[in-house]
């Protein structure tokens with residue numbers, strides 16, 4: 001039942017990188033990126049000294065490049081504040097840039113064996129369907145997940161809930177082959193899908209084609225190694241001048257790039 005994940009048993013840094021990559025991104029895609037990335041940047045200190053252009057080059061195609069910027073900032077904070085070691089507690093992990101409650105809990109559990117629940121959209125469905133048989137508020141879902149934690153083996157337990165949600169209890173569940181179908185609360189009571197509207201369960205993403213995400217990706221892909229003129233970006237990306245200006249300004253605000261007049265550069 002457990003998935004064979006290349007980052008299982010990795011260093012705390014390797015686990016942190018995997019969890020950041022897995023935010024809103026399927027395991028199948030992260031598998032292709034995690035190995036090359038952690039080979040090039042095997043420790044926080046290696047990423048802390050890297051250029052934005054190089055990091056985004058390795059990240060290209062994984063999506064949501066904002067995560068790469070936050071990961072660089074996290075690596076720098078780990079070097080400056082934690083002597084280069086990934087912090088062990090959810091509280092300290094939460095202070096790292098781009099690390100939310102899910103990522104902090106996952107790293108604390110999988111890298112350090114801390115007794116905390118790890119709840120993403122997959123686990124949110126399992127909690128609502130298999131365990132509660134009803135839609136849950138965030139507070140009820142968390143309380144239920146905390147009550148379930150075993151005294152020993154918290155990390156494998158958390159991983160098995162994630163695996164169950166990813167492999168069987170999907171948005172369209174595969175109940176006939178599900179290993180817990182005999183004890184599943186929803187299968188017992190029937191009715192509308194309790195995962196719909198339940199806490200932690202995300203809705204379907206808006207399509208990528210035609211989105212602002214696509215336009216941002218286009219601009220980053222066509223930014224040269226030195227200064228690139230806006231007029232060159234306009235012809236390379238095919239964006240209108242108005243769209244290009246807006247996208248470049250947001251990329252500058254978020255720390256991807258710098259802009260001086262008509263020239264755009266990578267952030268250092």
Ligand code: SF4
Pocket residue numbers: 126129130168169170173174175176178179180181182184185186187
């Ligand atoms: S039986 Fe169906 S609804 Fe219940 S946990 Fe398995 S896949 Fe989910």
